[in-house]
Amino acid sequence: GQQLNQSPQSMFIQEGEDVSMNCTSSSIFNTWLWYKQDPGEGPVLLIALYKAGELTSNGRLTAQFGITRKDSFLNISASIPSDVGIYFCAGHPSMNYGGSQGNLIFGKGTKLSVKP
Amino acid sequence: KAGVTQTPRYLIKTRGQQVTLSCSPISGHRSVSWYQQTPGQGLQFLFEYFSETQRNKGNFPGRFSGRQFSNSRSEMNVSTLELGDSALYLCASSTGPKETQYFGPGTRLLVL
Numbered sequence: 609g610q611q612l613n614q615s616p617q618s619m620f621i622q623e624g625e626d627v628s629m630n631c632t633s634s635s636i637f638n639t640w641l642w643y644k645q646d647p648g649e650g651p652v653l654l655i656a657l658y659k660a661g662e663l664t665s666n667g668r669l670t671a672q673f674g675i676t677r678k679d680s681f682l683n684i685s686a687s688i689p690s691d692v693g694i695y696f697c698a699g700h701p702s703m704n705y706g707g708s709q710g711n712l713i714f715g716k717g718t719k720l721s722v723k724p
Numbered sequence: 725k726a727g728v729t730q731t732p733r734y735l736i737k738t739r740g741q742q743v744t745l746s747c748s749p750i751s752g753h754r755s756v757s758w759y760q761q762t763p764g765q766g767l768q769f770l771f772e773y774f775s776e777t778q779r780n781k782g783n784f785p786g787r788f789s790g791r792q793f794s795n796s797r798s799e800m801n802v803s804t805l806e807l808g809d810s811a812l813y814l815c816a817s818s819t820g821p822k823e824t825q826y827f828g829p830g831t832r833l834l835v836l
Contacts, residue, residue, distance in 0.1 A: 611766060641824065650728075650814050650827035651767075696767065700822050711780050712757065712816075712825060714767040 614697050614715025620723040621687045629718040630681040631697030640673050640680035641698045641712070651696055655682070677702070687720075694719050726751065728817050728828035736834045742803040745831045749796050749817030755779075756798040757825060758790060761812040770813075773798055774821050802833075810835045 613632045621627055631640070639658055643651035655666050657673035657680060664671055671682045680699070684691055697715040729748045737743050749756050758770040769782040773792035790800040796817075802809055812832050816825035 638822070639824075643827070648829075648832070650730075650816075650829045653824065653826060656824045698767075711769045711772065711782065713769075716766045 612697055612699065612713055612715040614718055616718055617716070618719040618721065620721050621691065622723045623688060625687050627684040627687050627691070627720065628681060629695060629697075630679060631699075631715050632679040633699070633701070633713075634678070636677040636702045637680075637699035637713075638677075638702045639700045640671070642669075642671050642680070642682045643696045643698060645694045645696060645717075647693075654695075689722060692720050692722055728815055728826055730813075730815050730828040730831050732831060733829065734832050734834075736836060737805050738836050739805055739807060741805050742801065743805060743833060744799055744801045745813055745815075745833075747798045747800075747815030747817075747828060749798070749815075750826060753817035753819055753826075754796050755818045755820050755823065755825075756792055756796065757816045757818075758798070758800050759814040759816065760784070761814055761830070762810075767814070770800065772821065779821055805835045807835050809833065 641656050642654045644654050645651040655664050655671040660673055660677045661675050662673040668685045673680055694717040696717045698712050731746045755774045757772040760768045771790050772780040776792045787803045792798045812830045814827050814830045816827045818825045
């Protein structure tokens with residue numbers, strides 16, 4: 609199936625550090641969503657973006673809908689231990705995207721772990 | 725408001741059996757989507773239902789089917805289970821198609 613290009617695949621965080629991750633696509637998207645998933649649970653919605661250029665914050669999290677509508681980033685400021693988990697970007701493509709018109713397309717996730 | 729609920733949370737089946745998973749959406753949500761999540765393939769779209777009609781279907785074999793009831797609750801069925809069907813099956817609900825989706829905790833299926 610089609611997936612978004614999400615990077616990095618994994619990263620280690622130290623408490624207090626800022627974290628950045630992004631998602632890119634070759635096609636235009638109408639919405640960008642960021643989810644966090646903890647082990648054994650379903651993804652939890654963090655931020656939803658609906659307009660190109662939109663910058664939205666949710667506490668220490670900030671996400672932006674790229675101007676080209678083909679990318680989005682998520683920043684976490686002053687990370688804390690409970691930020692560990694897997695972060696997924698997702699979006700609704702504007703056109704038929706690999707046969708998935710109207711469906712939500714996901715990135716492969718960015719796994720955040722604590723630095724040993 | 726209660727979130728999306730899925731039952732059962734865990735299931736063990738053997739090859740060749742069939743399984744039915746259930747999803748109750750958030751109250752007022754009429755759209756339900758199903759996803760399969762595996763370590764190798766990530767989150768893959770299975771199908772979407774709105775007002776008891778299947779609107780979209782992902783690239784999965786016909787062994788995977790679903791339905792939605794008049795109260796928006798949805799079930800998915802997998803027949804003739806294969807080892808590769810072992811996965812976390814996630815249900816998400818939204819107010820309508822292409823609206824923001826909220827996920828349930830998932831049903832973890834293990835096929836032996």
